[in-house]
Amino acid sequence: MNRRTALTLLPGLIGLHAPAVRAQERYPDRPIRLIIPFAAGGSNDIVGRVIAEGMAARLGQTFVVENRGGAGGILGNEAVATSASDGYTLLLGGSGSFLISSLVQPKVPYDIIRDFAPVGFIGNAPNVITVNPKVEARAMGELRDLARRAMPPLSYASPGVGTTGHVLGALLALEFGAEMEHIPYRGTGPAITDVLAGRVQILTNAAAPLRPHIASGGLRAVAVAAPRRLEFLPDVPTTVEQGFPAILSSTWYGLLGPAGLPADRVAALHGALNATLAEAGAKQRLSEEGVDIEASPTPAAYARFIEVDRKRWQEVVTRAGIRAE
Missing domain, CATH: 3.40.190.150 (Bordetella uptake gene, domain 1)
Incomplete structure (x- = not known):
């Protein structure tokens, strides 16, 4: 049968x-x-x-x-x-x-x-690693090196404790071998607002709410935390392409x-x-x-x-x- x-x-x-x-x-x-x-x-x-x-x-x-x-x-x-x-x-x-x-x-x-x-x-919905444009990093290797020498530590925003953005930020710190500060918010909107304003340096999230800010230049996309690129962000390389295969999140x-x-x-x-x-x-x-x-x-x-x-x-x-x- x-x-x-x-x-x-x-x-x-x-x-x-x-x-x-x-x-x-x-x-x-x-x-x-x-x-x-x-x-x-x-x-x-x-x-x-x-x-x-x-x-x-x-x-x-x-x-x-x-x-x-x-x-x-x-x-x-x-x-x-x-x-x-x-x-x-x-x-x-x-x-x-x-x-x-x-x-x-x-x-x-x-x-x-x-x-x-x-x-x-x-x-x-693969997550995208973004930074405020004032952060001097355009690739994963540059972000790692910056995180290792930053004093005070780089900070990353998330929609809240225990969210996907929180644990991906923690994974970045672990894989970079660097201390990073987690700043939790009550939702994605407030987190985006503070990263756009430069009060926090890094934000990882699903691509949809970040896409208009990437397009306008308010956020710089460093990598897609996935094995392959996103169709609507074709110029943003993946973490795998950049030598960070363990950093995968969606x-x-x-x-x-x-x-x-x-x-x-x-x-x-x-x-x-x-x-x-x-x-x-x-x-x-x-x-x-x-x-x-x-x-x-x-x-x-x-x-x-x-x-x-x-x-x-x-x-x-x-x-x-x-x-x-």
Whole structure:
């Protein structure tokens, strides 16, 4: 039996061992709630709403988007982890709000491996390393040398403690072998403002919110922390090209449900997600947010990605001694 045949037969096989009323249920037969652990208006919100719209059309059921920010994503994550395992509550998970927050926060009321059911990967928004134009560094090697001799230390801004920008800045300091000062803000906007003003020297973030400032000259892009260049920043070399292969970071997005989600419902959600990601309109809208779509072939593949990425960032968090107070 090949994989496609197995997936086709799976719902029927499950139904043989369930009560008769379960076998006759149609999924979904009521609205699905998608929790986004951020306030409305940012990139996470935009990505989540694109996905919700596309999946609703394919599953024939309304998706209700609920923005539940706070505590670095923990409040929204917990709401999903403790919800019923019936496929009617989903989470837009991310590198910072889902994975990194679980490594740096002192008390997290769930385990990201044990308490969630991965549905599928959405894609990556590779992070860009930028500096204020007054910083005398145009390449990674120059930035490393400057960081090593700077007194006082160079500072880097982030949207907050435990964000992707925070741990990438810490990774830069580790790989440069230099002391650097972390300046956390309440969101990307205030962080950009202070780097533009020269009060902080370095900012790393997904490309979309940085792109207009790079284009205007307000920020200088030093590198893309990815294996390949970005299409809309073709002149910015990667960290790998510049001899820093360990400095890789992206803001990634994925879909998850609570642990125990029935396999047939995971399969239905995964299929609708991947069909959405293959649609031209969704591709365009996600590309505008700097997202490089990378649909996972199976939910299990996404689960393995989470485990590998957690191990990689756990090493950085431990070496850098990062801990949210």
